[in-house]
Amino acid sequence: MISKNNIIERFISYVIIDTQSDPDSNKTPSTEKQWNLANKLAVELKKIGMEEVEIDENAYIMATLSANVAHDVPVIGFVSHFDTSPDFTGTNVKPQIIENYDGKDIVLNKEQDIILSPDYFDDLLQYKGQTLITTDGTTLLGADDKAGITEIVTAMEYLINNPQILHGKIRIGFTPDEEIGRGAHKFDVKKFGAAWAYTMDGSQIGELEYENFNAAEAVVKIKGKIVHPGYAKDKMINSMYIAQDFINSLPRLETPEHTDGRQGFFHLTDIKGDVEETILKYIIRDHDKDHFEARKEMISNLAQEINSQHEREVINIEIKDQYYNMREKIEPVMHIVDIAEEAMKQLNITPHIKSIRGGTDGSQLSFMGLPCPNIFAGGHNFHGRYEYVPVESMQRATEVIIKIAELTSEKHK
Template identity: 80%
Template sequence: MQNIIDRFISYIIIDTESDPKSSTTPSTLKQWDLANKLVEELKTIGMQDVTIDENAYIMATLPSNVNHDVPTIGFISHFDTTPDFTGANVNPQIIKNYNGKDIILNEEEGIILSPDLFDDLLQYKGQTLITTDGTTLLGADDKAGITEIITAMEYLINHPEIKHGKIRVGFTPDEEIGRGAHKFDVEKFGADWAYTMDGSQIGELEYENFNAAGAVIKVKGKIVHPGYAKGKMINSMYIATEFINSLPELETPEHTENYQGFFHLSSIEGKVEETILQYIIRDHDKKHFEARKEMIQNLADEINSQYEREVIVVEIKDQYYNMKEKVEPVMHIVDIAEEAMKQLGIKPLIKPIRGGTDGSQLSYMGLPCPNIFAGGHNFHGRYEYVPVESMVKATQVICKIAELTALKN
């Protein structure tokens, strides 16, 4: 267990925050720091065909150790962390034999990780937790996944009695800003299918995710001196407020769960002359997804009809789609992962992802790619933590999937 702790910490102390405003790949130069370290580590443990391209996409091979034909499988994780919260100067705390009570993350600032707010903590009583110090995120999303993949590959190399086919591993930049799969070379990767190790709590196994789009709503006003504005000024912020309030009040992230979709207003920049609204649109059901995009446009058209000129311009771009459509025809790849968990005494939690994953884009690029737990909780913020035992189990799941895939029958 200590080797997993040491490996994980060596990754999370390297700042790899991505930047949505950047046009480069990777979006930040500091992602190269961990990328280059991973390349050397893959070589050190004995992986073959270790490559890193000009965009920091890493691939490596563990050759088959059986004589019969076995499908080539892959395991994929991302090494960037979200720009939602700082990942610089991560100072992890290790809580051994967690007692089920409040954990003081930062005494000086009064930051507490409490089961009163995060009741998932209680299922890890007696285990070893790695938390933040309350001032940064942890980076388990998805450095836990990378830790598990490399540790599993090292274990298989050191235990050749475990039979497996050819295994490919891939590590990507910029997943947190939606670009992790954009420049992933599926043909070069050469796997029949793969798994992203990017889920949350132990047991998660996911092959459904949101259909996703981003919408930019530009509201045009007209500025004149407020003392002489009667009949002349058009305040874009008031029109934007009308637009916001006209969307379904309860179809937002804070009011929805499970398969329920939503409209999420993620940012506003406003002045009298122009206000810009940034929305994300999410729904698991494709028809409902299309209806949500149509509702945005229809609402803009309705408001525009009240003015002599166009005051609202809508730009909607699809981001990714529900991988279910691509995975269901090859459900045996989910069945193998489920069986691997059961054989290891893990209760599979098969549920939809209320978000996206590299796997959704990769599935549409020809690489079916369900998502498996990496163990962390409360991603993207100061309350993030990961039970070490969950990382150990995820490592075992990878090895067991490889073993089950290699069975002749």
């Protein structure tokens, strides 16, 4: 039985360390503070008995649990990231433990009247009677993905302490900068040496995912012309009005707040401007490759159309692909998904096979030659003040890791 107290203590020791990444930095890791947890993890892995513990110059961590069987078993891996999102502050995290959750509102912060309510977040009701870890309402929690790290480390420790559980060689990897899309950029797949791996980076219990968005970012630069407003007739070009036309010309209902499931979207993430220049930043997402390409074409064509209405080019657009749908790399090796699904069923966890409305390190790793489906880590409401994680979900995720290792060995006798 996985110790509940061990899970709680380990998880809290990770989330109180600020590891927020920075998209405006060109370094790896993007913030120096990520080293604080990276170095702690390297020490901890050695302490629990992991072998070949390495941390490289970019803070990527790898370690090995040797096989305890004589027959040949494919090397498998488990991967999580230790950075937290730049969307909301991760400084001075104060976790709160809610034991035997009663299904009612949780007061995160009385002074600021911040409430985590099942009236709004109805997933909470799944966890009535369980132990929840929340924020104090002023920071994110960091369950994305320190819950995943907690589960992997705890699973490895359990296997080391229970050698009667038979398994092949297991590699684990922890990455920086996943939240800014760079978690796999400097991951050495060849050195990792696994036939396949699993990211522990999903949400609620039972999630199993091998499909994600195709993703691109678009930077739209709009040039205006500043002239004294008293003499501006037929001379001034206000870039903010052109930006408004551009925004309003994209499908209004194809945005994150109006889509779900496999539906794609255009998401305006940032706008800065004055009369002379306005810059819009978008992310473009779609599960279907053809629809993804059509979205990029739509946004480019819109820029060309608006340019044609002016005597000079007023819009310049740069589109850069970020990652692709890992489904095409996973489907040829679907047995790796089948093993994870069977592991959950044997543990009486109902698998929820679904597509990710986002991306993980696994999506990039799959295209780098390491097929890498995603498994639940247990957290909810990532990237904000209402983030929480049920401890029991972390326990079950830990059990899934152990069972996958066991089943992989059994299936290759």
